[in-house]
Amino acid sequence: MTNPEPRTPGGDRAAAGTRLDPWFDSYAERAHGMRSSEIRALFAVASRPEVVSLAGGMPNISGLPIDYLADMTAKLLRDRGPEALQYGSGQGEVAMREQIVEVMRYDHVHAHPDDVVVTTGSQQALDLVTEIFIDPGDVIVAEAPSYVGALGVFRAYQADIVHVPMDEDGLVPEELESTLRRLAAEGRRVKMLYTVPNFHNPGGVTLAEARRPQVVEICRRHGVLILEDNPYGLLGFDGDPLPSLKSYNPDGVVYLGSFSKTFAPGYRVGWAAAPHAVREKLVLASEAAILSPSRFSQLSITSYLDGYDWYGQVKQFREEYRTRRDAMMSALTEYLPEARWTVPTGGFYTWVTLPAGLDAKAMLPRAVTNLVAYVSGTAFYADGQGADHVRLSFCYPTPERIREGVRRLAGVVRAEAEL
Ligand code: PMP
Secondary structure, X not given: OOOOOOOOOOHHHHHOOOOOOOOHHHOOHHHHOOOOOHHHXXXXXXXXXXXXXXXXXXXXXXXXXXXXXXXXXXXXXXXXXXXXXXXXXXXXXXXXXXXXXXXXXXXXXXXXXXXXXXXXXXXXXXXXXXXXXXXXOOEEEEEEOOOHHHHHHHHHOOOEEEEEEEEOOEEOHHHHHHHHHHHHHOOOOEEEXXXXXXXXXXXXXXXXXXXXXXXXXXXXXXXXXXXXXXXXXXXXXXXXXOOOHHHOOHHHEEEEEEOXXXXXXXXXOEEEEOOHHHHHHHHHHHHHHHOOOOHHHHHHHHHHHHHOOHHHHHHHHHHHHHHHHHHHHHXXXXXXXXXXXXXXXXXXXXXXXXXXXXXXXXXXXXXXXXXXXXXXXXXXXXXXXXXXXXXXXXXXXXXXXXXXXXXXXXXXXXHHHHO
């Protein structure tokens, strides 16, 4: 599980095309560790209309009030055009950060606008946090499995990713403790725990409330920063969000949030809420990378949050996703009883364990031929595990398409099991 890739050309590197790319020998070492995401590679096939894609995690934003947004945007440009289209603050607009503080209250985060850095999606926040903390070979402890986009960032900074098991209540504190002890005994430098506590991508599970202070305390004792990634927190189907990890130890946690799932990903606005000194470094790193996040996007979002019942819209999204979750659960029960799966209480995903002996990655071409797409579990591990799992997304297709997709998948699984 050791990154980066070996220095000598060969294996993947040779496959990447030493001869085809005249710049191959000029790339930085970290660029050799970069791989195309299995999900992106799937996009082209999965987006053919005849394929039911249970692969992508695109939010279903068809319920957004487009006419309202059109009028709002026209008004923004007419009333404040030159301001909205200008460069802005590297940390993000004050009005945006004030509203982000209010949004985070729903997740039990009590922060000050000065603690917040606005980023180009929470993906950029992942990149910035990794940039300021990780030297090549540092260890990042992450759930098994983990969000593929975070793994890509960690690899780019040549981190060593060590996975810790989850169960149906999320990350297992005893496993975290024993992993951190083992790494300390080996003299490894563990810099952070990366975790998605709510409605995990891809695991579909949520960290139980009783485990939250335990996880925070274990990391505090070991001097390990927590990177709490929470884009789905407001999309729970049953009741209010659980307290964030940050609420237990604000100085030990960098919290990431996003408007991509609660509003729209196209604005590309997310944020980090960080302890003061960390926040300063994040702003410097972000200014070096992008000068400032889009002011136009931020002012658009502030107008929307101010002028529209945005929380009512979030509730509507929850209902949409709950209906789709229900469709997927009942289709799995009906068509694929020989598999096991997690029952998500929010978010977009379920994590399916295939019947013994099946290889999700090897099975994928056959699935696509049978007009259904998923993501192989291997995408979500740094070390090649996961072949007996698939991630299924229920966020985007209609309930009927979800049913049909699971029916097709079940046919492929059965055919494969009989081979
Ligand atoms: N973290 C997780 C767990 C995600 O699922 C995603 C989006 N798929 C992101 C971060 C990044 O989202 P964005 O950059 O759109 O905020």
